[in-house]
Amino acid sequence: MSESSADATERVSLADLDGPGRQPLFEGEPKTVRLALDAGEEVPAHRHPDREIVCHVLDGELTMRLGDDALSLSPGDVVRFDGEQDISPRAETDCEALLVLAPAA
Numbered sequence: 230m231s232e233s234s235a236d237a238t239e240r241v242s243l244a245d246l247d248g249p250g251r252q253p254l255f256e257g258e259p260k261t262v263r264l265a266l267d268a269g270e271e272v273p274a275h276r277h278p279d280r281e282i283v284c285h286v287l288d289g290e291l292t293m294r295l296g297d298d299a300l301s302l303s304p305g306d307v308v309r310f311d312g313e314q315d316i317s318p319r320a321e322t323d324c325e326a327l328l329v330l331a332p333a334a
Contacts, residue, residue, distance in 0.1 A: 243287070243327070259331035266291070266320035277312030280330045284308050289324025293317075302326075 241254045246263050249270075254261040260280075266272070266289075274294070284293060284307070291302045296314040301321075310316075312330065 259329050262328045264326045266324050268320055268322050271319040274315040274317040277330055279333050280312035281333050282310055282312050283329040285327045287325045290321035291324045292319045
C-alpha cells in the first residue's frame with residue numbers, strides 16, 4: 230500500500246490503487262482515504278465525530294451532502310468541513326476523491 234523510508238516519509242501512488250469504495254492510504258493519523266464511486270453510488274449519511282475533513286475531488290462530479298446543505302464538486306475542488314454533521318457523498322459521474330480526516334483542533 231505505502232512505502233516508507235528510514236525518515237518515516239511515506240509515499241503512495243493513487244494510480245496503484247484500484248477498485249471501488251474506500252481505501253486507506255496510510256496507517257495512523259491523519260486518516261487518509263481514497264474514495265472511488267460509480268455514477269449514482271452514494272455513501273449513506275454518517276458522521277465522523279471529533280474530526281475535521283478535507284475532500285479533494287480528483288476526477289468526476291460529486292455531490293457532498295453536509296447536514297441540510299449539498300455542495301456540487303468538480304475535479305480540482307477542495308472543501309473542508311466538520312465531521313460532526315451528517316455527511317453523504319453521491320457520485321453524479323464515476324468519481325475519485327482524496328479524503329483527509331484529521332483530529333479536530
